[in-house]
Structures are given as C-alpha cells and as structure tokens.
Amino acid sequence: MVFLGKFKLILLGSLASIILSIIMYSTAVADGYSTPHRFQGGDIISADMMNELFEYIESTKKYITISDILGTWQCTKYIAGNSYPNMTAYYTTADQDGLWHYLNIDVVFANDGDGTYSWSSNGYNAFTYGASTLDDCDGSGKVSLFKGKFAITQTECRKGSTKTEVYEIKSISDSRIEIINTGSSGINAPLGLICDKTSIPPTAPTGLSATISGYKVSLSWVDSSNGETGFKIIRRDTLEGDYNHIGTADANETSHTDTVPAPGDYWYRLKATNAHGDSLGSIVVKVTIEQ
Numbered sequence: 001m002v003f004l005g006k007f008k009l010i011l012l013g014s015l016a017s018i019i020l021s022i023i024m025y026s027t028a029v030a031d032g033y034s035t036p037h038r039f040q041g042g043d044i045i046s047a048d049m050m051n052e053l054f055e056y057i058e059s060t061k062k063y064i065t066i067s068d069i070l071g072t073w074q075c076t077k078y079i080a081g082n083s084y085p086n087m088t089a090y091y092t093t094a095d096q097d098g099l100w101h102y103l104n105i106d107v108v109f110a111n112d113g114d115g116t117y118s119w120s121s122n123g124y125n126a127f128t129y130g131a132s133t134l135d136d137c138d139g140s141g142k143v144s145l146f147k148g149k150f151a152i153t154q155t156e157c158r159k160g161s162t163k164t165e166v167y168e169i170k171s172i173s174d175s176r177i178e179i180i181n182t183g184s185s186g187i188n189a190p191l192g193l194i195c196d197k198t199s200i201p202p203t204a205p206t207g208l209s210a211t212i213s214g215y216k217v218s219l220s221w222v223d224s225s226n227g228e229t230g231f232k233i234i235r236r237d238t239l240e241g242d243y244n245h246i247g248t249a250d251a252n253e254t255s256h257t258d259t260v261p262a263p264g265d266y267w268y269r270l271k272a273t274n275a276h277g278d279s280l281g282s283i284v285v286k287v288t289i290e291q
Helices: 016-025 045-058
Strands: 001-002 006-011 071-080 100-111 117-121 139-146 149-155 163-173 178-179 190-197 206-213 214-224 232-238 244-250 255-259 264-274 285-289
Touching: 016 190, 100 190, 149 232, 178 255, 206 264, 214 285, 244 255
Parallel strands: none
Antiparallel strands: 001 006, 071 100, 071 190, 100 117, 117 139, 139 149, 149 163, 163 178, 178 190, 206 214, 214 255, 232 244, 232 264, 264 285
C-alpha cells in the first residue's frame, strides 16, 4: 500500500484482491455482520485499520471461548411449528404462515469464581425445549464450552428434573451469537436462541475531520453511539510510531482542539469509551503543520 500526497492510495498486486474480498464479505451480510470500518472517498486507509479488519474476519472463524460470552445478552428464543405448549400464551408469530414463533428473553452468563461458569434467565427458562415441556419459569444452571460445543445444565419448569444438553454455538459478530439445538428434527423441533450482548463498548465515531490554524488542530466528528461516557483523542507523531492518548472529550461532544509541539506530520484517531471499554478507532486523519 502506497500513499501519494494527502489522500491518494494505490493498491498493489495481491493487496487489491484482499481489499476486494473484504468489500465482498462486507456487502454480503446484514447488520449483525458489519465490519469495523466503512470507507469513503478521501479517507486515509492506515495499516491499523486494515489490521482491525483482518482481526475482525479472523474472530468470526475461531471457536467461541467462555470469556467471549460472559455478560448479559438480549436473546430471541425461536422455535418452529405450532404444537409447543407455551405457543398461544407466550410466543408471537414471526411470519404469516405461523411456521416460526419466538419470544424475547435476557440471559446472563457469569463467572462463578471457582473455575466454573453459570447461566440464568428470568421469567422464562432460556434452555427448556420439548413438545410437552413448559418454559415459563426462571432458569439457571451450569455452562461449559469446548471447541464450538455448548453444554448446559438446566432444571425443567415444574418437573424439577435436571438434565445436561449440548448445543452448537457460533459467532455472528463481535456482539451477536447463535445457540442452536441440533438434537431434534422436523417441523415441531425447537431450534435455539439469537443473542445480542448488552454490555459492550460504544460504536466508533465517524466522519473525523481536521482543520489547522498555526499549531492548533481542530478536530470534529459525528457521534455515532448512544452509550458513550466520553471520547479519547489519540495522536501519532511519526509514520512508524504508536498512537498516544493526548486528550478527552465529554459524552455527546463532537469537537476538540489539540496543540502540537512542532512542525511536522501528525495522525489522529478517535475512540468512544464507556464502562465496558473503548470502541475501535475512527478513520485516520493526517495533518501537516508548516514551519
């Protein structure tokens, strides 16, 4: 990758095919699969941003670990058919043919602190399935992951019997998973849950731009998240150097002014932050301060 002037970019050889693959991958999927960055004309595509894209794609191919699922998830529990006992009272019809039914449920996966892990859900038992089994009770049990296999214990509502079940679990995005019951088949088989994590860092800011006045660099951006507690401004002072945290902005702010120490080239990025961590960095903006 070679940069000419301020914003021009030449993609050479196999790198062009890599970029094309990323674009094809990005456009073939829905919101749950959205890649970390979207480029527009004039954007500087840095090595940092390319590595973040590669890391994202790699993360969708790896096995999910127990640390990946810890936290609170908003899940849709879905089933096929119309003979499930809670169907009329609790499940809603997701299509006009009545083949798919679902309800929404919060599920928490927690570290027990003794080397084991557990799950819980309120109001409905997230992992109770079966044509003759009710699920309108709180649920809880143990959970373990091994190479894409998801094992849980759960106690059936009103029956009191505890059993162990195994599911497939796969990552749809950094904040979305699907847990699939593969032990049954047929139109009346319950299928699983699609879950979105609620305890996540905010969305990265977009539209970062800069104007220069002497040694002062005025940054502006678009606040693209609803849950940030602030923004971190990071700056790199050399082409091969690391980004350093050089300023902060409060939640909902969309501008910040930085004063650089000397003439030269500087690269800026921005991260939104909250109690769950930092977002990915924004696009890169390069400025040149003249003598």
